[in-house]
Amino acid sequence: MRKDLIAGNWKMHASHLDAIQMVQKLSYRLDLSDYERVDVVVCPPFTALRSAQTVIETDHLLIGLGAQNCHWEEKGAYTGEVSPEMLAKLSVSYVIVGHSERRQLFGELDDGVNRKVKAVLAHGMTPIMCVGETEDEREQGYTEEKVGSQVRLGLSGLDPDAVASLVIAYEPIWAIGTGKTASTDDAGQVASYLRGVVAEQWGDAAERVRILYGGSVKPGNIAGIMAKADVDGALVGGASLDPDTFASLIRYWV
Numbered sequence: 001m002r003k004d005l006i007a008g009n010w011k012m013h014a015s016h017l018d019a020i021q022m023v024q025k026l027s028y029r030l031d032l033s034d035y036e037r038v039d040v041v042v043c044p045p046f047t048a049l050r051s052a053q054t055v056i057e058t059d060h061l062l063i064g065l066g067a068q069n070c071h072w073e074e075k076g077a078y079t080g081e082v083s084p085e086m087l088a089k090l091s092v093s094y095v096i097v098g099h100s101e102r103r104q105l106f107g108e109l110d111d112g113v114n115r116k117v118k119a120v121l122a123h124g125m126t127p128i129m130c131v132g133e134t135e136d137e138r139e140q141g142y143t144e145e146k147v148g149s150q151v152r153l154g155l156s157g158l159d160p161d162a163v164a165s166l167v168i169a170y171e172p173i174w175a176i177g178t179g180k181t182a183s184t185d186d187a188g189q190v191a192s193y194l195r196g197v198v199a200e201q202w203g204d205a206a207e208r209v210r211i212l213y214g215g216s217v218k219p220g221n222i223a224g225i226m227a228k229a230d231v232d233g234a235l236v237g238g239a240s241l242d243p244d245t246f247a248s249l250i251r252y253w254v
């Protein structure tokens with residue numbers, strides 16, 4: 001049985017002081033039964049990780065801590081980068097890897113995404129590897145080819161247990177921050193397709209790997225998305241910044 005996961009990607013929002021309030025407010029709105037049903041994760045910017053960690057540990061919160069990126073090397077002359085080991089030391093348990101904004105705005109390629117996935121796993125954290133097609137690719141019928149290849153290349157060289165332990169986020173690029181959401185059928189279909197891609201190469205790992213949908217997920221559309229058999233949760237950007245909205249989205253069944 002796969003446990004649902006709802007992760008908030010705060011992107012370049014929230015100072016370390018904002019983060020303290022956001023995590024606390026979110027925690028007031030959730031109770032034990034919510035955490036039993038859904039793994040809840042927040043991914044603040046690097047500069048807010050330490051504060052978020054402190055609140056989570058001091059208040060014994062069941063909110064998981066995630067980062068939005070990392071480098072694949074342990075240490076070295078990589079000005080401006082943050083290593084997986086540094087994140088692991090902050091009790092970070094999830095790292096978003098290969099988000100489309102990283103790929104489109106910062107030139108990340110599948111090979112680097114693959115190295116990052118491996119580095120994150122090597123430090124005992126869970127990668128949330130993002131894949132997704134552009135609007136043009138969808139219109140030209142290349143969605144499956146694009147996301148299938150991103151999954152094969154991003155997870156290349158991993159054994160089935162490693163693949164089973166991680167998270168894939170399907171995020172159509174045209175749906176991110178635009179207010180456009182993939183139809184629940186499209187989201188479900190691509191998630192099923194990706195599970196098939198994993199099955200082809202990693203067998204039973206496909207039954208265990210969690211596949212999320214992301215792209216303009218809101219309290220009003222999450223229930224339909226979560227109802228799809230192969231969708232195991234959501235990666236949420238804009239709607240995760242307001243703790244009230246994020247909490248009502250997490251409690252999508254209420």
Ligand code: PGA
Nearest residue numbers: 176177215216236237238
């Ligand atoms: P959005 O972002 O929910 O604001 O569309 C999703 C994401 O980029 O992870």
